[in-house]
Amino acid sequence: MNYPTWTIDVIGSGWVIGLIAIIHVFxxxxxxxxxxxxxxxxxxxxxxxxxxxxxxxxxxxxxxxxLTAVAGATTGVGIWFAISLVQPEATATLIxxxxxxxxxEWVVFLVEVASLVFYYYGWxxxxxxxxxxxxxxxxxxxxxxxxxxxGILTFMLTPGTWxxxxxxxxxxxxxxxxxxLIMRAFVALSLAGLWGIYQGTKLxxxxxxxxxxxxxxxxxxxPSYMFAGFILIWYLQVVPDPSMAAMTRGIAxxxxxxxSILTRVAMLxxxxxxxxxxxxxxxxxxxxxDFTRAKAVALLIAGFFVTGATEWSREVIRKPFAIRGFMYxxxxxxxxxxxxxxxxxxxxxxxxxxxxxxGEAMFKMQCxxxxxxxxxxxxxxxxxxxxxxxxxxxxxxxxxxxxNPYRDIMPPLLGADADLKALAAYLSxxxxxxxxxxxxxxxx
Amino acid sequence: MGTLLSKLEERLPLxxxxxxxxxxxxxxHKHAFWYYMGGISLxxxxxxxxxxxxxLFHYQPGAETAHASALRIMTKVDFGWLIRSIHSWSANLMxxxxxxxxxxxxxxxxxxxxxxxxxxxGLALLGMTFLFGFTGYLLPWDDIAFFAxxxxxxxxxxxxxxxxxxANILRGGxxxxxxxIQRFFALHAVVxxxxxIAILSLHLLLVQIHGNKIPEGVExxxxxxxxxxxxxxxxxxxxxxxxxxxxxxxxxAIYPWPLGPEADILKPAPQGIHPEWYFMxxxxxxxxxxxxxxxxxxxxxxxxxxxxxxxxxxxxxxxxGKLATYAGIAAAIGLIGLTILAYGKL
Ligand code: HEM
Numbered sequence: 001m002n003y004p005t006w007t008i009d010v011i012g013s014g015w016v017i018g019l020i021a022i023i024h025v026f027x028x029x030x031x032x033x034x035x036x037x038x039x040x041x042x043x044x045x046x047x048x049x050x051x052x053x054x055x056x057x058x059x060x061x062x063x064x065x066x067l068t069a070v071a072g073a074t075t076g077v078g079i080w081f082a083i084s085l086v087q088p089e090a091t092a093t094l095i096x097x098x099x100x101x102x103x104x105e106w107v108v109f110l111v112e113v114a115s116l117v118f119y120y121y122g123w124x125x126x127x128x129x130x131x132x133x134x135x136x137x138x139x140x141x142x143x144x145x146x147x148x149x150x151g152i153l154t155f156m157l158t159p160g161t162w163x164x165x166x167x168x169x170x171x172x173x174x175x176x177x178x179x180x181l182i183m184r185a186f187v188a189l190s191l192a193g194l195w196g197i198y199q200g201t202k203l204x205x206x207x208x209x210x211x212x213x214x215x216x217x218x219x220x221x222x223p224s225y226m227f228a229g230f231i232l233i234w235y236l237q238v239v240p241d242p243s244m245a246a247m248t249r250g251i252a253x254x255x256x257x258x259x260s261i262l263t264r265v266a267m268l269x270x271x272x273x274x275x276x277x278x279x280x281x282x283x284x285x286x287x288x289x290d291f292t293r294a295k296a297v298a299l300l301i302a303g304f305f306v307t308g309a310t311e312w313s314r315e316v317i318r319k320p321f322a323i324r325g326f327m328y329x330x331x332x333x334x335x336x337x338x339x340x341x342x343x344x345x346x347x348x349x350x351x352x353x354x355x356x357x358x359g360e361a362m363f364k365m366q367c368x369x370x371x372x373x374x375x376x377x378x379x380x381x382x383x384x385x386x387x388x389x390x391x392x393x394x395x396x397x398x399x400x401x402x403x404n405p406y407r408d409i410m411p412p413l414l415g416a417d418a419d420l421k422a423l424a425a426y427l428s429x430x431x432x433x434x435x436x437x438x439x440x441x442x443x444x
Numbered sequence: 445m446g447t448l449l450s451k452l453e454e455r456l457p458l459x460x461x462x463x464x465x466x467x468x469x470x471x472x473h474k475h476a477f478w479y480y481m482g483g484i485s486l487x488x489x490x491x492x493x494x495x496x497x498x499x500l501f502h503y504q505p506g507a508e509t510a511h512a513s514a515l516r517i518m519t520k521v522d523f524g525w526l527i528r529s530i531h532s533w534s535a536n537l538m539x540x541x542x543x544x545x546x547x548x549x550x551x552x553x554x555x556x557x558x559x560x561x562x563x564x565x566g567l568a569l570l571g572m573t574f575l576f577g578f579t580g581y582l583l584p585w586d587d588i589a590f591f592a593x594x595x596x597x598x599x600x601x602x603x604x605x606x607x608x609x610x611a612n613i614l615r616g617g618x619x620x621x622x623x624x625i626q627r628f629f630a631l632h633a634v635v636x637x638x639x640x641i642a643i644l645s646l647h648l649l650l651v652q653i654h655g656n657k658i659p660e661g662v663e664x665x666x667x668x669x670x671x672x673x674x675x676x677x678x679x680x681x682x683x684x685x686x687x688x689x690x691x692x693x694x695x696x697a698i699y700p701w702p703l704g705p706e707a708d709i710l711k712p713a714p715q716g717i718h719p720e721w722y723f724m725x726x727x728x729x730x731x732x733x734x735x736x737x738x739x740x741x742x743x744x745x746x747x748x749x750x751x752x753x754x755x756x757x758x759x760x761x762x763x764x765g766k767l768a769t770y771a772g773i774a775a776a777i778g779l780i781g782l783t784i785l786a787y788g789k790l
């Protein structure tokens with residue numbers, strides 16, 4: 001808690017990262033899949049002398065150039081901007097730990113973009129052999145960037161032996177590394193297939209190429225559907241217990257009541273995974289002639305939904321940590337909890353000194369990384385009907401550290417008794433319904 | 445297996461049907477998208493049947509049991525909350541889909557002879573869908589349901605001449621009581637489905653007989669092609685159904701349908717009580733002018749709408765064709781405008 005905070009109303013700062021990250025994940029997996037789609041398809045086309053397919057690939061390489069080098073790169077950098085504002089403490093840890101990985105990623109990404117540029121401009125100027133080779137380089141580097149980033153992403157959920165050894169490789173090849181990598185690789189293949197389907201719908205309805213392309217691209221989804229189940233089971237096996245508890249909280253009670261939002265989203269992910277397979281079957285695969293562009297867009301949206309929902313779930317099961325077992329979402333180090341719990345907040349949060357209202361400072365530094373007052377995960381709703389006294393009692397429970405019943409979703413609360421009272425006063429003032437006679441009760 | 449089929453064929457000759465299905469062609473053109481709307485309505489209706497039966501297994505009508513059983517469905521029955529949420533969301537999506545379907549066949553002038561009978565059966569389905577919605581809304585017996593139904597029945601009571609009688613029959617007396625739940629339940633779960641399925645079958649049969657209407661402009665310009673219904677259009681239909689299913693499940697899972705506290709007859713109506721969105725236009729009209737005037741106005745407009753096959757028949761010159769199109773646009777703007785106004789004034 002050594003940094004200033006960034007206030008984002010309504011959606012909350014977490015969603016700023018979330019929105020950029022979901023778009024980035026979609027694009028980058030697209031790029032990884034396409035990295036393979038282009039040279040593999042080129043290989044087949046050359047082998048069977050399909051000049052129409054080669055023309056098509058040539059024509060569409062440009063799209064990937066723009067997608068990877070512009071959209072992928074800007075959203076990727078955007079994530080780092082956003083997380084360094086929202087979670088400066090965690091970002092600092094990531095940079096300190098993985099500076100070597102960043103070095104590798106820079107090199108790999110540079111080669112990826114360079115080979116794609118050569119691939120694009122080389123369609124007419126290079127010999128087929130050289131062009132194909134460049135294509136393989138592009139495929140390899142696109143995949144390698146996933147190999148690297150995946151280490152950092154999975155580290156945050158399962159830091160593994162790094163917690164003890166602080167070793168780079170221990171954190172990098174952490175327990176969820178492999179299942180996550182393989183899963184993402186399959187997702188990338190599927191997205192490449194969806195892209196091929198979408199591009200195919202732009203071709204003339206009766207052209208042979210269109211029908212071929214739709215069928216061919218549909219097949220790119222098959223590996224995912226053959227293996228995803230096993231990998232998911234593997235992944236869930238290595239996810240830490242408290243996270244699994246959060247996910248199965250509803251299921252354990254036999255699907256009763258409104259399952260937690262996490263469980264409900266997980267159900268939707270499962271459902272969409274099945275319906276996407278059926279959509280591809282009934283759409284481009286069985287009925288390629290009548291598969292319109294609008295339908296392809298709907299298919300892409302469904303794919304986007306699954307990607308987004310999965311990333312969101314991964315974020316939620318990491319709660320209340322930024323780096324599980326090491327640092328909470330609000331920048332509090334686990335190792336500091338014991339000694340800081342009941343000390344005056346001002347001593348632990350340097351920037352809080354600038355804020356005359358200690359209650360507001362407490363809220364911003366300890367709650368705002370997950371809650372907003374009136375928007376996403378709104379405290380006005382969670383605390384509705386409570387007065388300062390009752391909020392204070394709730395805060396005392398939160399402060400209990402390891403015994404607090406919310407320990408799997410919320411960090412322990414730092415602060416002396418006076419700080420808790422100040423936070424309670426601040427919250428009760430902020431969430432109070434507008435006084436009657438105000439805007440809310442206009443008569444018709 | 446083969447002999448079994450041929451034995452069946454001797455007794456139940458299905459071959460001509462199969463033949464017909466194989467020959468059915470669906471026109472494809474730039475407005476063909478709207479042909480999906482009837483199918484989407486049908487999909488939501490099927491969802492209603494399945495989830496409705498599941499709810500029947502647990503729901504108990506009656507003043508003492510209605511809310512308690514709804515609460516049990518929400519909290520104790522495995523995935524009961526989900527089934528109830530799907531049933532409620534799908535009901536609303538079905539009304540929405542039917543509206544779009546009706547307006548699209550209106551603008552395509554698909555109500556003209558020989559499809560006028562299709563149009564009238566469709567109207568009957570629309571009316572019954574409203575009744576489904578109205579009767580279903582009361583069943584959980586929570587406070588909003590109670591007061592919204594009260595408002596609704598009072599509106600019906602305002603109908604000239606027969607209003608009072610209708611209201612009393614619906615309520616089973618002069619007040620909304622346990623008997624009202626019983627009657628609404630009988631309508632909702634027995635009477636309406638029976639009649640609805642019969643009329644729907646006729647509607648679908650007529651559609652099969654006459655095929656899809658090709659809009660005049662498209663027909664004249666010959667700007668269409670046809671594809672076989674089986675299997676091509678069927679696949680396309682399935683595709684759209686799956687999309688509709690996805691939308692429905694997102695809504696039902698992320699925004700579970702709420703259940704309010706049990707209705708308390710003695711409590712004053714909470715502020716801003718209002719009927720469901722598809723009655724809001726009418727509700728707004730009632731607020732803007734005296735009740736008999738509003739009812740007459742709405743009734744007259746509805747009647748004109750219903751008999752459009754009579755005042756805009758298919759003629760060689762396409763006479764009055766434009767007028768019908770303008771009427772359709774006016775009706776759409778009127779309904780949407782009144783609805784927005786109604787929500788703005790809550
Ligand atoms: C639950 C309610 C309804 C269901 C399930 C349903 C179902 C269908 C289906 C599956 C079709 C064939 C596909 C299409 O052309 O869209 C169709 C056609 C038609 N429907 Fe409906 N419908 C319903 C309500 C209505 C309503 C309210 C109207 C208008 C008052 C209507 C009027 C028509 C007409 C005129 C056609 C023929 C369209 C054409 O030939 O292109 N239907 N309906």
